[in-house]
Amino acid sequence: MTAEAALLTQFTALDTAALSDALNACGLPPGEGGLRPMWGRPKVAGFARTVELGPLTGEHGGAHILTSAIAEAGVTDVIVVANGGRTDVSSWGGIVSVGASVRGVRGVVADGACRDVGQARGLGFPVYARAQVPVTARGRLRQKSSGEPVVIGGVTVEPGDVVMADEGGVVFVPRARTVDVLKAAQLIADREAAIEAEVRAGVPLPDAMRDARLAGTER
Known part of the structure; x- marks a missing residue:
């Protein structure tokens, strides 16, 4: 296992809440x-393998959106598509899922x-999005950039950042x-596991969820 794959394994051992x-x-x-x-x-x-999309307003759209990013992506990558949260047009579809899966x-x-x-x-290919819609991107969206920083819900994502979903x-x-972040998340996960174990063993919830304990200041 490569060092990069091992790093990602540490993330998948946790959850997004921690x-x-x-x-x-x-x-x-957060x-x-x-x-x-x-x-x-x-x-x-x-x-993160980043792509930014934008509206197509009459100009020629150029090469099909997403194809260059997928062609350059590999086995440790997640494609991150910035499309401003639009839910009236698709920013990801079946053929690009096939292409990404093959890669x-x-x-x-x-x-x-x-x-x-x-x-x-x-395909068993994970897709995270804000909605489903049957409307094609063809003639509606263009690719503004690939491999550049993007903004997702107010968070700036740089190429190569870790994405966990x-x-x-x-x-x-x-x-x-x-x-x-991994060190802090593991401490949080361990603390919450200990609290859960106490509650299941009959410790009253207010005692198990002490403020100092939740704040991480209790030794």
């Missing part, structure tokens, strides 16, 4: 809601709508802060 709390504790933007798995309950972590891409997080979810499900939402972790 990672969101850890981001908050590290002074970073997780994003509203980006839901479009089928099943997959969990995915990878390095071994881990999944896609689209800040907008998607379509052809059944095709993605059949599960049924609870999506988090974006700056690549340079992965060690800090």
Whole structure:
């Protein structure tokens, strides 16, 4: 296993709630809601391969959106599509799911709508988006950039940042802060596991969820 794959394995051992709390504790933007798995309950972590889309207003759209990013992506990547949260037009569809799956891409997080979810499900390809819509991007969207910083729900995502998505939402972790965030998230996960164990053993909830304990100041 490569060092990059091992890093991603550490993320998938956690969940987005713990990672969101850890981001908050590290002074970073917490997780994003509203980006839901479009089928099943997959969990995915990878390095951001970014694409920004925008409206097509009469000019020629050029090469089909997303194709260049997918052609350059690999087995540790997650495609991150910035489309301003639009849900009236698809920013991800079935053929690009096939192309990404063939490349071994881990999944896609689209800040907008998607379509052809059944095709993605059949491929076992994780798709996170804000909605489903049958409306094609052809003639409606153009690709503004690929491999540049993008903004997803107010959070700036740099190429190579870690993207983690599960049924609870999506988090974006700056690549340079992965060690800090993982350490904080593991402490949070361990603390919450201990609280749960006490509650199941009969400890009253107010005692188990002591303020000092939740704040991480109790030794």
